[in-house]
């Protein structure tokens with residue numbers, strides 16, 4: 054093969070490969086090499102069900118931690134997503150609620166099942182970013198901070214039940230044919246995780262993998278997503294969907310399952326039995342979570358609607374860490 058042919062073959066291959074990859078965005082950590090962020094889920098209720106109260110406490114904690122960005126685990130707008138770009142819910146549930154100076158940071162949002170009941174393209178549209186520059190929502194994407202890499206995964210299309218539901222309509226435009234969409238997404242995620250050189254690998258989705266809450270485990274994600282997370286030594290899986298705060302550890306891998314779905318309406322007392330060895334924490338009220346990350350440590354804190362610390366967890370990895 055001539056050198057020119059080789060170059061063009063490599064170029065074609067590169068285009069082919071990058072064409073399949075998840076979109077990647079850079080978000081620098083702090084100069085001293087640390088990162089702090091807040092995680093909230095299941096929130097958009099125009100301030101009701103303590104949404105405003107949680108938002109206020111996020112503002113206070115966010116100030117203390119000097120938050121770099123905020124992660125939303127989905128169900129951004131109840132009950133049925135956004136009707137379109139003009140939907141006042143965008144202001145009423147987002148812009149006018151998370152008003153604290155410390156929350157004027159980039160928000161990385163995934164879509165929840167309730168968002169799929171509305172106009173999905175509207176939530177994904179860059180026009181919303183024009184209205185409120187904090188807003189950032191794509192189906193699946195990567196945020197690379199070098200220190201940690203965040204893989205945001207669109208989990209709603211995995212769950213069979215939405216495709217069989219008759220009392221709600223879902224906006225599946227853009228994800229058909231479904232099986233092609235799901236297998237491509239999993240392949241891209243696997244590739245992204247394999248290529249990642251970040252010390253910490255964190256995957257964010259709306260649906261639970263493991264949960265003692267109302268919805269429980271999502272069987273489709275246990276079957277298809279969990280093996281990929283385990284194989285690639287993912288540190289944390291962060292989700293919403295169950296309206297609670299929860300930390301489950303795994304007995305067969307270092308992976309931790311963190312639910313932050315307490316952004317508004319909570320489901321009191323809706324808990325199933327769980328192996329106490331793995332169940333580190335469960336709170337059936339409202340609140341949110343923070344993550345503080347350095348080269349050697351990750352530190353997780355859960356807060357209630359008064360900003361009280363409910364649970365903390367940390368892990369240390371040596372500076373030169375080999376799996």
Ligand SMILES: *[C@@H]1O[C@H](CO)[C@@H](O)[C@H](O)[C@H]1NC(C)=O
Nearest residue numbers: 101102103318319338339358
């Ligand atoms: C708001 O939070 C308080 C304290 O957790 C709780 O007692 C109350 O029931 C919550 N209100 C709603 C509407 O969820």
Ligand SMILES: *[C@@H]1O[C@H](CO)[C@@H](O)[C@H](O)[C@H]1NC(C)=O
Nearest residue numbers: 350352353365366367368369
């Ligand atoms: C980190 O976790 C260990 C083990 O659970 C605990 O002893 C230590 O106090 C924790 N560190 C912090 C800063 O919370």
